[in-house]
Amino acid sequence: xxxxxxxxxxxxxxxxxxxxxxxxxxxxxxxxxxxxxxxxxxxxxxxxxxxxxxxxxxxxxxxxxxxxxxxxxxxxxxxxxxxxxxxxxxxxxxxxxxxxxxxxxxxxxxxxxxxxxxxxxxxxxxxxxxxxxxxxxxxxxxxxxxxxxxxxxxxxxxxxxxxxxxxxxxxxxxxxxxxxxxxxxxxxxxxxxxxxxxxxxxxxxxxxxxxxxxxxxxxxxxxxxxxxxxxxxxxxxxxxxxxxxxxxxxxxxxxxxxxxxxxxxxxxxxxxxxxxxxxxxxxxxxxxxxxxxxxxxxxxxxxxxxxxxxxxxxxxxx
Numbered sequence: 001x002x003x004x005x006x007x008x009x010x011x012x013x014x015x016x017x018x019x020x021x022x023x024x025x026x027x028x029x030x031x032x033x034x035x036x037x038x039x040x041x042x043x044x045x046x047x048x049x050x051x052x053x054x055x056x057x058x059x060x061x062x063x064x065x066x067x068x069x070x071x072x073x074x075x076x077x078x079x080x081x082x083x084x085x086x087x088x089x090x091x092x093x094x095x096x097x098x099x100x101x102x103x104x105x106x107x108x109x110x111x112x113x114x115x116x117x118x119x120x121x122x123x124x125x126x127x128x129x130x131x132x133x134x135x136x137x138x139x140x141x142x143x144x145x146x147x148x149x150x151x152x153x154x155x156x157x158x159x160x161x162x163x164x165x166x167x168x169x170x171x172x173x174x175x176x177x178x179x180x181x182x183x184x185x186x187x188x189x190x191x192x193x194x195x196x197x198x199x200x201x202x203x204x205x206x207x208x209x210x211x212x213x214x215x216x217x218x219x220x221x222x223x224x225x226x227x228x229x230x231x232x233x234x235x236x237x238x239x240x241x242x243x244x245x246x247x248x249x250x251x252x253x254x255x256x257x258x259x260x261x262x263x264x265x266x267x268x269x270x271x272x273x274x275x276x277x278x279x280x281x282x283x284x285x286x287x288x289x290x291x292x293x294x295x296x297x298x299x300x301x302x303x304x305x306x307x308x309x310x311x312x313x314x315x316x317x318x
Contacts, residue, residue: 002256005042013037041088050085074113087127098127128168137165167211178211199235212255222252
């Protein structure tokens with residue numbers, strides 16, 4: 001996960017700890033048990049992190065570095081052996097920590113942690129914040145809405161089948177759903193209605209790991225196999241960013257839009273940042289197919305390149 005604090009510092013959950021980026025320098029803060037940090041959420045002056053059998057928060061000290069406070073002693077029961085905290089959300093003065101086994105609520109006002117009584121027979125696969133509401137999906141159980149600290153079944157498993165949801169949003173008073181398989185649905189309170197058929201067909205066969213709606217209402221999809229897709233509000237692909245045009249890795253595990261509208265991507269190996277408003281676009285010939293470019297010219301809808309290996313052309317949009 002990726003999150004940004006009020007001072008604009010970026011925080012990234014990393015295999016070796018919590019990464020902090022202040023715009024110029026990176027700092028690494030290992031958690032006390034030196035395990036993988038899976039999740040991060042900045043709220044106020046606190047940076048909450050979830051790791052392997054560890055949950056807590058970081059705060060700046062008088063020297064400007066981060067100090068860690070564990071919350072494990074506030075849990076009503078000991079965490080399960082091997083439990084990892086994959087997602088953190090917040091709603092007003094409540095933090096929500098998600099592992100595969102359980103959901104926990106941390107009240108910032110009372111400094112108390114309580115369990116949400118979920119089924120213990122199947123995994124909690126994802127946690128979603130939509131407006132101020134918190135939803136979660138549980139394997140074989142359905143999608144639930146948390147109300148007053150208790151789960152209410154919203155979409156039963158008989159309707160969902162084997163679909164795994166990776167993103168929820170509300171539009172026109174309907175719940176919009178994006179699935180890991182690249183399918184798009186609307187929930188009308190009774191059934192799932194398939195939409196964005198052309199887009200689903202285009203990205204068929206890809207696994208969507210993460211989705212993010214940007215401030216301009218466009219959509220970003222992070223895939224396991226082919227990087228990032230930027231989609232306009234009409235469901236048309238604007239751009240595909242992958243290893244051939246700049247990403248360090250094609251597997252996108254998380255996405256985040258910062259306050260300056262930069263798009264950050266947590267990759268399977270590395271971190272990427274894309275300025276979607278940039279007037280420049282880079283084509284990297286990593287496979288050496290066109291050679292060294294010596295000259296270029298744009299004529300109508302065609303770009304022509306003269307290289308040490310020949311003459312090439314490319315039509316806009318291709």
